[in-house]
Amino acid sequence: MESDNTLSCLKGGGLAKMSAPADVHALVLSDVLGDELSAIASGPTVADATTFSDAIKVFTDKQLWDKLPVAVQNHLQQGEQGAVSETAKAGDDIFKHAAYTLIGSNAISVQAIMHSADTLNYQRHLYSDQLDGEAKEVAKDLLQYAHALLTKGMDKPLAVLAGGETTVTMQGKGLGGRNQEMALAFAIAAEKKPLAADWVFLSAGTDGQDGPTDAAGGIVDAQSITRMHDAGIKTEQYLANNDAYHVLQKSKDLLITGATGTNVADLQILLIQPNTKLSQSGDHNV
Template sequence: MLTLNEKRALALNAFLAAIKAADPKEAIERHLSKWLEEEGVNVSSIIPIAVGKAAIPLMQGLLSVIPSEKLKQKGLVITNRENHMDIDGAEVLVAGHPLPDEQGLIATQKLIEIISDASDEDHILFCVSGGASAMLPAPLDSISLADKIATTDLLLASGADIVSVNTVRKHLSKIKGGGVVKLAAPARITSFILSDVIGDDLSSIASGPTVADETTFQDAENILRQFHIWDKVPQSVRDVLGAADEETLKPDDPRLFLTQNYLIGSNAVSVEAAMNYLSEAGVELLETPYPLEGNAREEAVALVSSVSAIPSTDQVSALVTGGETTVNLIGDGKGGRNQEFALAFMLYAMEKRLPHEWVCLSGGTDGRDGPTDAAGGITDKDSFMRMMKKTRNPVPELENNNAYEALKASEDLIMTGGTGTNVADIQIVLI
């Protein structure tokens, strides 16, 4: 029989296995090598670009595979501050995340200049990873960056899912919703995409800069109304959505013939890697709902209910799933959706008086849960008492969206640092 600490270590190691499965450098090297075998003889004058939280390793992998004589110029990398580092062969620019900022605006303008100058002899390799949507702010001319930031802030605080957020972003941007294809034509584009969107809809990942968009300006307005923030967003945003001149790139646009998109990693692949790790460790895998996409607290409660129906045995069993939950901000505390999930699971497990000795882990594969330095949280049956001994009552902390401080008090934060990848979240419950 494993001790509680051994179960915690097992869950953490399974989470690390999930992160490793989404290693962007390995993924891009594998896919690019195959692509070069098929297309390389006909490809030259390559313009390498990588954007998002995994942009650094994606560019490193790209430059390790593509022969230097095929490159037209140095690479361009746009990533967030936590993952920033200088690399040979590329210019690395920093952009804000999760909210866009002025540095991102400057970086995106540089990208626009590069792709707009491309000719029909050029081939753009465009590597995309999670976070790229926020890191590529290029508001339409009538919208200021401040207005776009305010709109994004309102969407995130309202509990809108990533697909809804990106639908609105597309219609306030010059490059999202296929805008990169419009700007780069007549150059060819091959895009390699590391998915942070559940279901891997390519038009939603990073708001689909190289993918056709079937949503409309009316859809964007409807989303703002659905989440009751239409009257709160800036007037310039309402004006644009209400009287659009040109729609985003649609599936019948002939410029799409110049573009190829390849998916190179996803949440489902990482969930499978965590399951494989646990299975090889002798853990019984139990059927678990996938994906988790609702409110973090509600999804945690539902998972506790699933566990409560499982008979207790001496066998260590696991429920493994993933997804991207949301949080309704009703307090002013510090935390993220994974920390909120782990804390809510703990509280409801106590309320339900689960008969199991349990461990619950919820973590973001990028190593950054919300605006914090933690990847998420890992709680167990003793976490409550550890919090109370540090005078942190988890009930009001959860109500104040202050999961970070509660989990910090009980030493239940997961601290991986920036991982260089992002394929949404992983949840692991051991019983």
């Protein structure tokens, strides 16, 4: 972000600076966990703490300085020497005319799901609203959390909710995304250590695209593994090849929404119900 801000007229408070003394009110849609304003779209209307020296250090540490165009090198060096103004800092008068409203974020989305779970009479549990880590490992952790909840008994159906953005360390050449990988990993883990109840698990990107695919993510259930095995799929081999897309496609567990026109990171929903069947086979098109 240090390099972005120092090379942009708009980022790092640049928009507020260019607009002053006019009033600016930013409507902020955040895909940044924690909603740090300076990190959302590189903070065009808020103060920036980074400097030209920070940017030079980033390029130098990553051994990229010599690969930069001469014009970029000159700009950064002139900025470090004071010949070019730094980005707008906290306390600058321009921010007296700048305001913002956070209109959407992952946390807001999770809160909305929690409200829906309450309305539908689920006993809801927030696993995390800043979910990160390796997708397939997070899936195992979620399953373990669900098992712990079930040991306490169920007065009513459970909803385990999470939001954030996990990662996938690519080791294979398959097709998929972090949400599809998490869904497949959860189904595999739940086969090895079954939940004593019927369940459905969804992991999806709010922008409608998970990885380089047409799927938003995956939605698996207690019968997904059976459908995969019936299709002749060796699930763990596909997971190791990072090929969750083709597994979920064959078991009809892809979640297809199309582009949503927004992006507030990812959402996970695990519904657990001991009596009424939640699971069903079929394409999950929205």
